[in-house]
Each structure stands twice: as structure tokens, then as C-alpha cells.
């Protein structure tokens with residue numbers, strides 16, 4: 359698939375066939391993620407690949423957390439619904455990818471950029487991980503796979519995230535991936551004038 363075609367026909371896919379992803383295809387899309395540009399070439403992304411039992415366990419966490427009384431303050435009706443919907447997408451997917459920021463640029467930056475603002479360095483880490491996610495989404499589309507970038511998991515209580523993944527790294531997104539059960543390749547209507555300003 360040509361690059362511009364891949365970019366303009368990629369859509370979020372939320373419904374999947376029950377079909378495994380060959381290992382070499384999975385490796386290729388993970389590699390595409392890791393080819394992304396990153397601030398100071400820090401490559402701060404860490405990707406956790408969840409398959410089979412562990413993937414279904416994560417889906418259960420999403421499906422159940424919104425029912426727990428002690429987490430009600432995080433959820434509320436709308437987030438509750440989104441968390442449950444995310445749980446279903448993860449359950450139906452072939453594999454779920456959790457993207458983390460390992461904080462390595464912030465660590466390195468204290469050495470290289472002594473007077474830099476920490477929040478700006480952190481922002482660049484987040485941007486770097488986002489670039490890896492988008493690369494990976496495009497590679498999925500190129501390979502006939504569907505995926506959706508889930509941000510709602512970031513609203514989960516931190517202790518649940520740390521407990522499940524056994525890491526203090528910062529969760530950036532969870533991406534269910536699988537073969538689409540419905541094709542959604544309609545191009546979006548984009549009004550360039552709304553987004554772009556020319557100067558000079």
C-alpha cells in the first residue's frame with residue numbers, strides 16, 4: 359500500500375474477527391512502531407504484547423473496574439460505558455498492545471539539558487510514544503489488520519494499572535488489534551482551511 363493511501367484510508371476498527379495474527383506480521387507492525395522518530399532519539403516507548411489468557415484478563419479488568427464501589431469517583435456513567443466498551447474490544451481482538459512511556463528521555467535530559475523544563479521534556483516523551491503508536495496503526499492497516507487507539511484506559515486508577523502490568527512506566531494507550539469484521543475504509547472529510555494557517 360502506498361503511504362498516502364494508507365494514511366487517508368486508515369480508520370479506527372472496533373470489531374474484530376476471531377482469527378490469529380501470524381507472528382511475523384505481528385513482529386512487522388511492532389517494528390514499524392519502533393521506527394518512529396523520537397526526541398533525542400530516546401525511543402522512550404515500551405510495548406507490552408498481551409495475548410490469549412493475559413489479554414482476556416485485561417478485558418475483564420476493564421469490564422469490572424467500573425462496577426467497583428471504591429473506584430466510582432474515577433468512573434461515572436460516561437467513563438463507565440467507555441471502559442466497558444473498551445473491555446469488549448480487547449476481548450474480541452486477537453492481541454492487545456499496551457504502550458508505555460519509560461521516562462528515559464526525562465532521565466537523560468537531566469544530564470544533557472540541565473536547565474530544561476521537566477514538563478516540556480515529558481511532553482516530548484509523550485509525543486515520541488504517540489509517533490510510535492501512529493506508525494504502528496498505519497502498519498496494521500497496511501497488513502489488512504484493524505486497530506483502535508484507546509485512551510480511556512488512562513482513566514483507570516493508577517494502582518490497577520501498576521498491579522496488572524507490574525510496571526511504574528506511564529501508560530500511554532491500549533490498542534486492540536485484529537482482522538476487521540467490518541471494513542471501514544471510507545476517506546474522512548477534511549477541511550484543510552480549518553486546520554492550517556499560512557504565514558508569509
Ligand SMILES: Cc1cc2nc3c(=O)[nH]c(=O)nc-3n(C[C@H](O)[C@H](O)[C@H](O)COP(=O)(O)O)c2cc1C
Pocket residue numbers: 368369370371372440506507508509510511546
Ligand atoms: C489519544 C486518542 C485517544 C483515543 N481514545 C479512544 C477511546 O478511548 N475509545 C475509542 O473508541 N476510540 C478512541 N480513540 C479513537 C478516536 O475516537 C478516533 O481516532 C477518531 O474518532 C477518528 O476516527 P478514525 O480513527 O477512524 O479516523 C482515540 C484516539 C486518540 C488519538
